[in-house]
Each structure stands twice: as C-alpha cells, then as structure tokens.
Amino acid sequence: MSTRGVRDYDEADLSVEKPKTHAAGPTAVAVSMYRSLDRMGPIRTAKTLLDLNQAEGFDCMSCAWPDPDPGHRHTAEFCENGAKAVAEEADTRRATPDFFARHSIAELDSHSEHWLGQQGRITHPMVKRPGGTHYEEIDWDEAFDLIGAQLRALDPDEAVFYTSGRASNESAFVYQLFVRAYGTNNLPDCSNMCHESTSIALQESIGIGKASVTLDDVYDAELIVLAGQNPGTNHPRMLSALEKAKKNGAKILAINPLREAGLINFKNPQTPRGMIGPGTDLEDLHLPVRINGDLALFQAFGHLLLEWGAVDHEFVREHTTGFDLWKQHIETLDWAEVEATTGLSRAVITDAARMLRDSSATVFCWAMGITQHHNAVNTVKEITNLAFLQGNIGKRGAGLLPVRGHSNVQGDRTMGIWERAPQHFLDAIQKEFGFDPPRENGLDTVDSIRAMRDGKAHFFLGLGGNFAQAAPDSDVTFQALRNTKMTVHISTKINRSHLVCGDTALILPTKGRTEKDIQASGPQWISVEDSTCSVHSSRGPLEPASPYLKSEVEILTRIAEATIGDRYGLDWKGFRDDYRNIREHISRVVPGCAGYEVNVRRPGGFVLPHPPRDSRTFQTESGLGQFAVSPIEALQVPPKHLLLQTFRSHDQFNTTIYGLSDRYRGIEGGRRVIFMHRGDIAELGFRDGDFVDITTRWEGDDRVRCAENFRIVEYATPKGSAAAYYPETNPLVPLDSTAAESNCPTSKGIVVSLTPASARHAASGDGQDQVRSDEGHKSHPQPEHLS
Numbered sequence: 011m012s013t014r015g016v017r018d019y020d021e022a023d024l025s026v027e028k029p030k031t032h033a034a035g036p037t038a039v040a041v042s043m044y045r046s047l048d049r050m051g052p053i054r055t056a057k058t059l060l061d062l063n064q065a066e067g068f069d070c071m072s073c074a075w076p077d078p079d080p081g082h083r084h085t086a087e088f089c090e091n092g093a094k095a096v097a098e099e100a101d102t103r104r105a106t107p108d109f110f111a112r113h114s115i116a117e118l119d120s121h122s123e124h125w126l127g128q129q130g131r132i133t134h135p136m137v138k139r140p141g142g143t144h145y146e147e148i149d150w151d152e153a154f155d156l157i158g159a160q161l162r163a164l165d166p167d168e169a170v171f172y173t174s175g176r177a178s179n180e181s182a183f184v185y186q187l188f189v190r191a192y193g194t195n196n197l198p199d200c201s202n203m204c205h206e207s208t209s210i211a212l213q214e215s216i217g218i219g220k221a222s223v224t225l226d227d228v229y230d231a232e233l234i235v236l237a238g239q240n241p242g243t244n245h246p247r248m249l250s251a252l253e254k255a256k257k258n259g260a261k262i263l264a265i266n267p268l269r270e271a272g273l274i275n276f277k278n279p280q281t282p283r284g285m286i287g288p289g290t291d292l293e294d295l296h297l298p299v300r301i302n303g304d305l306a307l308f309q310a311f312g313h314l315l316l317e318w319g320a321v322d323h324e325f326v327r328e329h330t331t332g333f334d335l336w337k338q339h340i341e342t343l344d345w346a347e348v349e350a351t352t353g354l355s356r357a358v359i360t361d362a363a364r365m366l367r368d369s370s371a372t373v374f375c376w377a378m379g380i381t382q383h384h385n386a387v388n389t390v391k392e393i394t395n396l397a398f399l400q401g402n403i404g405k406r407g408a409g410l411l412p413v414r415g416h417s418n419v420q421g422d423r424t425m426g427i428w429e430r431a432p433q434h435f436l437d438a439i440q441k442e443f444g445f446d447p448p449r450e451n452g453l454d455t456v457d458s459i460r461a462m463r464d465g466k467a468h469f470f471l472g473l474g475g476n477f478a479q480a481a482p483d484s485d486v487t488f489q490a491l492r493n494t495k496m497t498v499h500i501s502t503k504i505n506r507s508h509l510v511c512g513d514t515a516l517i518l519p520t521k522g523r524t525e526k527d528i529q530a531s532g533p534q535w536i537s538v539e540d541s542t543c544s545v546h547s548s549r550g551p552l553e554p555a556s557p558y559l560k561s562e563v564e565i566l567t568r569i570a571e572a573t574i575g576d577r578y579g580l581d582w583k584g585f586r587d588d589y590r591n592i593r594e595h596i597s598r599v600v601p602g603c604a605g606y607e608v609n610v611r612r613p614g615g616f617v618l619p620h621p622p623r624d625s626r627t628f629q630t631e632s633g634l635g636q637f638a639v640s641p642i643e644a645l646q647v648p649p650k651h652l653l654l655q656t657f658r659s660h661d662q663f664n665t666t667i668y669g670l671s672d673r674y675r676g677i678e679g680g681r682r683v684i685f686m687h688r689g690d691i692a693e694l695g696f697r698d699g700d701f702v703d704i705t706t707r708w709e710g711d712d713r714v715r716c717a718e719n720f721r722i723v724e725y726a727t728p729k730g731s732a733a734a735y736y737p738e739t740n741p742l743v744p745l746d747s748t749a750a751e752s753n754c755p756t757s758k759g760i761v762v763s764l765t766p767a768s769a770r771h772a773a774s775g776d777g778q779d780q781v782r783s784d785e786g787h788k789s790h791p792q793p794e795h796l797s
C-alpha cells in the first residue's frame with residue numbers, strides 16, 4: 011500500500027472546539043498583527059500593510075477579490091488572510107545555501123509543508139545534480155545554460171511549462187511568448203485544477219469565461235447566491251462587500267454542505283459595530299446541500315421559476331437560444347430524485363426558489379464547491395440557465411460571479427497562459443511577432459502528469475506554485491516528476507515540488523510582489539487582473555529578500571535567451587530592461603488592452619470589455635446566450651461509504667500552510683481531521699475522536715489510494731458528506747477522475763471508506779528539529795512514509 015502522511019503536529023496537541031458563528035472581528039485583527047510582527051517585525055509590517063491594495067501600492071497576492079474604487083478604500087484595505095500572505099512572503103527568515111548544505115533532500119522531504127515554509131525565503135539559485143543528495147549553490151549563468159541545453163535537446167512537446175496564478179501579466183505574457191516561440195502549447199496552469207470548469211461552461215453559454223459583474227453590481231444586488239464558496243476564509247474582503255449589499259437591502263442565499271462562519275455573521279474590523287457590537291448577519295437562508303447536489307438543486311429552482319412564470323420573456327427571446335428544449339427537460343423534473351440528490355426537502359428548496367422569484371437583480375457567486383466535480387461544467391451551465399431565465403445578465407445589480415482563486419489567475423489567462431488558447435489569440439501573436447505559433451492544443455495539468463508518467467515529457471518548469479503538492483494523486487504525480495530529466499522551479503520559498511525532482515533540479519529564487527524591482531531602465535511595476543476583469547498596477551515597497559534574487563521577467567527572458575537566443579528577432583533584453591516594452595506588445599496582442607500602458611497606470615486601473623456585461627451581446631457560435639440541457643447526475647455512493655470533499659482551512663493558502671488554526675471550524679493545533687455527520691460516525695462503528703485511515707473507492711482503476719491517521723470530528727455536515735483538508739488528502743484524488751470537458755480533478759467529490767487507523771501515534775520524530783507551530787505547541791517532524 012502506498013501512502014503519504016504529511017504530519018506536522020502531535021495528535022496530543024489537536025483540540026476541537028465548537029465552530030464559530032461569526033467571522034473576522036477583533037480576533038482577526040489580533041491574528042493579523044501577531045503573525046505580521048512575528049514574521050516581519052514592526053517596520054516591515056507598517057511598510058507593507060499600509061501599502062496593501064492602495065492605488066499606488068501593491069496588489070494583495072492572496073485572492074482575486076476586487077478592490078473598491080480608489081476614493082473608497084480604507085487605510086487598512088486588507089483582511090486577516092491577506093496579512094498572513096504578506097507576512098509569509100516578507101518573512102525575515104532565510105533559507106541560505108548553508109541551510110541546504112545541512113539538510114539533504116531526503117531529509118527535507120520528511121518534513122511537512124508547514125515546516126518547509128517556515129525555513130524562510132530562498133536566497134540563492136540552487137541545483138541538485140544527477141545522483142546528488144543535496145541542493146548546492148549554482149551561478150545564475152550556469153543555471154540558465156543548463157536549462158537551455160536541456161530544452162534544446164528535446165522536442166518542444168516533450169517539455170511542460172506550468173504557471174501558478176500569482177504571476178504578473180508581464181511575466182505571463184513573456185512566458186507564453188517564449189514557450190510558443192520555442193514550439194509548444196504545453197502551458198498547464200493552476201486554473202486547470204480550479205475554475206477550468208467555469209471557463210469552459212461560460213465560454214459555451216455566454217461566449218466569455220469571466221464574471222459578468224463589477225463590484226458595484228454586488229453592492230446593488232437584491233439577492234446574492236453563494237454556492238460552494240467559503241468567503242470568510244478564502245475571500246475575506248468579500249464579506250465587506252456582502253455587508254454593504256445587505257445594508258442596501260440585499261438578501262443572501264448560501265448553498266453549502268457546511269454552515270461556514272463567514273456566511274453567518276461578519277464583524278467588520280473597520281467599524282465599531284464589527285469590533286465591539288453584534289456584527290452583521292449575512293445569510294438569510296442556508297441550504298445544507300449534499301455534496302454534488304447542486305446541479306439537481308439548480309434544476310429544481312428552474313422548474314419552480316417556470317411554474318410560477320418568473321421568466322424575463324423579453325431577455326429570453328432577444329438574447330438566448332435553446333430555451334424550449336431546456337423548458338421541456340426541466341418540466342419533467344423528478345422531485346424524488348432531486349430530494350435524494352440534494353438531501354434537501356421540496357419545502358426548503360421552494361423557500362429558496364421564492365427568494366430568486368422575488369429578486370429582480372440576482373448575483374450568482376460560486377467557487378470550488380461547484381467546479382471540482384465530475385459534472386461541474388453542467389452545473390455552471392445550469393447556473394447560467396437560471397441567470398438567462400430571469401434576465402440577470404448585463405443588468406445593474408445582477409450577473410455571474412465565479413470568484414477566482416489566485417490573485418492573478420484570471421490575468422494570466424488573458425495574457426495567453428492557456429494550453430488551448432483561441433486561434434484569434436495565436437493569430438495576433440503571429441501578426442505582432444512574425445512567427446506562426448503552434449496551433450494544436452497543448453497539455454493541461456492532468457495530461458502533463460500523464461505525459462511525464464509515461465515518459466513522453468522530460469522537462470518541467472514551474473512559474474510559481476507547488477505542482478507536486480497541488481496536483482491530484484500525489485503518488486502518481488511524484489513518480490511522474492521523478493521520471494523527468496529536469497525540474498525547474500521559480501519560487502520564493504521551499505516547497506514539496508523542490509524535493510520531488512528530476513535527474514537535475516533547479517530552484518530559481520525570485521522577488522515577490524512586496525519587493526522592489528529595479529532593472530536597467532529604473533524601477534519597474536507590474537499589472538494584474540481581478541475576478542471582475544479590472545486591471546491595475548502593483549509596485550512593491552520592500553528591499554528584496556536577498557541581493558541574488560531576480561524578477562520573474564528577468565528569469566524568464568534569460569531562460570528564453572539561453573534556449574532560443576534571438577530566434578524570430580524577439581528582444582528579450584529589451585523586455586527585461588524596461589517592462590513598458592512588454593506592455594506595448596500586450597496593448598496590440600491582447601483584446602481590450604489598447605492603450606494599456608496609460609490605462610493601467612490610472613488610479614484603480616481599467617476594466618476589460620465583457621460583451622454580455624456591457625451590451626448583452628454573446629460571442630457564442632449562435633451569437634446568443636446558450637441554454638444548456640444537462641441530465642441530473644448523482645455520484646453513486648455504496649453502503650458504508652461517504653462522499654469526501656477536500657477543502658481549505660482558515661490558516662493556509664493552498665499548499666502553503668501558515669499555521670494550524672482553523673479557528674472558525676474550531677480546530678486548533680493540527681490538520682489531519684475528517685469532519686463527519688454524527689449518524690455516519692455511529693453507523694460506521696466509530697466514535698468522535700477516533701483515528702481512521704481513508705481509502706478511495708474508484709472504479710476507474712484498481713489502485714489502492716489511502717491517506718492515514720485522521721481524527722474523526724463530529725460536525726454539522728449533511729449525512730453521507732464528509733470533509734478533510736487539502737493537500738493532505740490529495741493522495742486520494744485519482745488522476746483520471748476529472749470533470750467532463752474541463753479535465754479538472756474531482757477534488758470535491760471522492761467516494762471513500764474508513765478503517766481504524768493503522769499508524770496511530772507513530773514514532774514522534776528525531777527530536778532535533780522541533781517545529782514551532784504558531785500557537786506555541788511543540789510538534790515533531792515525522793517521516794512522511796508511514797506504512
């Protein structure tokens with residue numbers, strides 16, 4: 011049995027309390043300040059936090075939630091988790107060549123992701139040579155030469171170029187240009203594991219894969235639907251927007267297996283009411299949907315709205331196609347199937363549908379609870395059907411709002427980081443640079459893993475991110491990466507991906523968004539796009555963590571020079587010397603970016619065009635909004651099995667584990683927990699507090715996937731629906747279990763069974779490197795392979 015148990019705490023330190031019924035408030039401020047001062051000290055704390063999300067400051071790297079207009083920002087325009095993200099990057103600790111000399115790669119690999127991140131910022135470029143046991147310092151020039159030589163020895167389609175959504179527009183544009191000039195479209199990104207289902211669905215139904223609202227629409231909405239999203243933790247600044255909407259009279263409908271604290275009540279730290287008063291109640295109705303019940307639920311809403319005649323006939327007639335077919339399908343709805351799939355009664359579904367009926371301006375928000383399922387693309391299309399039905403597109407206070415994850419994941423796509431970039435984008439590249447980029451689709455994340463596993467790709471470059479730990483099926487992904495000739499990571503801090511290496515492995519340390527970037531022509535700034543298509547500039551206030559760091563643009567252009575030299579006359583030096591040269595090309599290649607340099611420098615930036623939002627026009631095949639018909643598909647769960655969703659705690663950013671406090675859900679001092687319904691615990695013969703191993707049941711292959719030693723926590727989740735944290739549970743997500751059409755891993759819908767833990771209280775470490783968790787507990791690093 012192959013398992014991997016990343017443990018960074020001692021079970022004895024894990025405590026479970028009652029979940030909270032409000033988010034933010036004084037505790038959030040205290041935690042922000044404590045973490046910031048602890049990691050950065052007082053001067054850097056003041057320098058960074060006062061600059062964060064200000065018009066002339068830097069963009070928060072935590073999430074992609076939009077900023078208010080420049081005139082309406084607070085002195086402290088950030089949230090607890092934004093402060094933690096800044097503290098994590100502006101960390102004063104350093105992982106120097108000396109550190110790497112003291113710790114072999116195997117030893118580092120025995121530590122948890124939390125511990126790795128605590129070692130501080132990487133200061134020098136590092137290499138692991140073939141057969142080597144340690145990373146050693148390498149000269150930048152030699153590093154670029156090694157990469158260039160390796161890439162020139164390969165067929166371009168044998169190389170994989172990954173991007174994590176923190177990269178700026180400038181680095182993303184340069185990166186995709188290099189990769190295409192080199193000769194491949196193998197540009198997988200984190201979006202492939204995230205909102206890909208949204209992009210595919212919206213592209214088909216409204217002709218553009220992005221949100222159709224502005225922040226003002228959220229403020230003006232009469233109803234806000236929050237489906238499969240936990241804003242209190244993952245988009246905390248969204249709570250201020252929801253509060254404002256509530257003050258303006260909006261209602262909130264939350265659709266989530268869990269009653270997340272951030273959906274219940276918000277204590278806004280910017281207001282006295284939030285600091286010492288009762289806060290603002292947010293949700294008006296919470297539907298504790300069974301995992302993956304959303305498609306059936308949205309169809310039931312459609313059914314009731316049709317029955318009640320709550321239809322914007324003019325919008326449907328003028329702007330959409332496919333209504334009649336959809337209507338026929340929806341009218342035959344089987345309520346018994348809906349109730350079984352959603353775990354909700356017809357009565358409560360009807361209450362929720364009334365909220366839709368009574369609203370003339372609804373904003374639909376969603377995130378990973380919707381997109382990471384087998385039927386995710388269809389679910390997003392069903393949300394869009396509902397928006398069409400009531401004309402909630404291109405109308406004030408209404409629209410579709412897929413809430414993006416990484417702070418610039420949307421911008422990276424706009425700049426061409428896409429393994430299936432549209433032909434018109436490739437045409438524009440050809441026209442601008444005079445070479446014909448490859449036209450066939452490249453590999454996405456899952457296909458890249460398959461290609462490396464099968465010996466068809468031999469090179470992996472990661473522009474940020476933590477591919478090894480973020481991708482599904484950890485054992486398969488690790489093996490795939492280890493199969494390669496070379497892995498290269500452009501990173502700020504040590505993570506698992508540096509330890510799961512190819513024959514040669516390179517770590518290229520880069521400047522983060524908090525840091526100054528000075529090039530030949532002087533200080534540079536970069537630009538990013540948020541969830542609502544708003545593009546603006548960002549400049550860091552701090553001195554870089556080490557004098558040896560290079561910016562992402564510098565690193566990428568040097569790799570390009572070392573690989574393809576001046577092929578096609580591309581002026582890589584000009585790009586890095588002055589980022590204005592990059593933006594000039596962006597202004598001619600990327601749709602909607604004419605005048606980019608000027609527009610993006612305006613305070614608050616500019617908003618990219620969005621035809622459905624701006625003029626109710628749809629660049630779909632039919633030129634109209636496309637109603638879609640989808641069969642209800644329910645995940646089949648055999649007796650004695652559960653559906654497991656893998657989600658985020660309040661103290662992490664994806665694979666970066668800030669600390670061990672999932673405060674809102676009452677978990678402190680540990681992460682290996684599985685949240686379960688009381689009835690399931692009893693029926694499976696366990697008790698709250700028992701330790702279990704989790705095993706995946708999947709028909710796609712006969713591989714046994716197991717994650718060991720999780721403590722059962724009784725929790726208010728629908729019967730049959732369980733939850734545990736990512737990335738500890740990634741070994742359980744089968745590589746080939748992906749969403750139809752989008753190929754996004756089904757991280758929110760895994761069928762699992764539980765057995766009593768086999769490795770309970772395994773050896774408690776070597777005693778040398780005690781990890782200090784943020785709550786002051788002592789915990790011990792433990793071997794990851796517990797067998």
Ligand SMILES: Nc1nc2c(c(=O)[nH]1)N[C@H]1C(S)=C(S)[C@@H](COP(=O)(O)OP(=O)(O)OC[C@H]3O[C@@H](n4cnc5c(=O)[nH]c(N)nc54)[C@H](O)[C@@H]3O)O[C@H]1N2
Pocket residue numbers: 072073074091204237238239240241243244245265266267268270299300301302303304377378379380414415416655656657658659660662663664665758
């Ligand atoms: N602090 C912080 N901020 C972040 C991140 C982070 O890790 N930390 N990550 C960033 C990234 S990349 C992303 S993509 C976003 C993620 O933001 P979210 O999508 O909010 O993240 P998850 O924790 O995956 O939470 C998904 C929510 O969906 C619910 N859910 C699970 N399954 C279902 C289902 O079948 N139906 C419904 N209706 N709900 C379901 C879960 O209970 C949970 O509340 O956040 C971004 N912002």
Ligand SMILES: Nc1nc2c(c(=O)[nH]1)N[C@H]1C(S)=C(S)[C@@H](COP(=O)(O)OP(=O)(O)OC[C@H]3O[C@@H](n4cnc5c(=O)[nH]c(N)nc54)[C@H](O)[C@@H]3O)O[C@H]1N2
Pocket residue numbers: 173174175176200201203204205378382415416473474475476477480481482500501502503504505520521522523562656657658663664665666736737739740743757
């Ligand atoms: N089971 C399960 N798996 C999931 C998910 C889930 O919900 N469940 N969610 C999926 C989602 S939504 C996403 S987006 C992916 C996330 O996948 P990734 O984006 O690959 O992962 P992150 O953890 O965000 O990447 C963190 C690393 O980025 C590097 N980094 C930080 N700042 C910078 C910078 O400024 N520049 C550079 N170059 N590097 C930097 C640091 O070295 C850090 O270790 O994971 C996916 N995987």
Ligand SMILES: [Mo]
Pocket residue numbers: 200203204205414415416
């Ligand atoms: Mo994401």
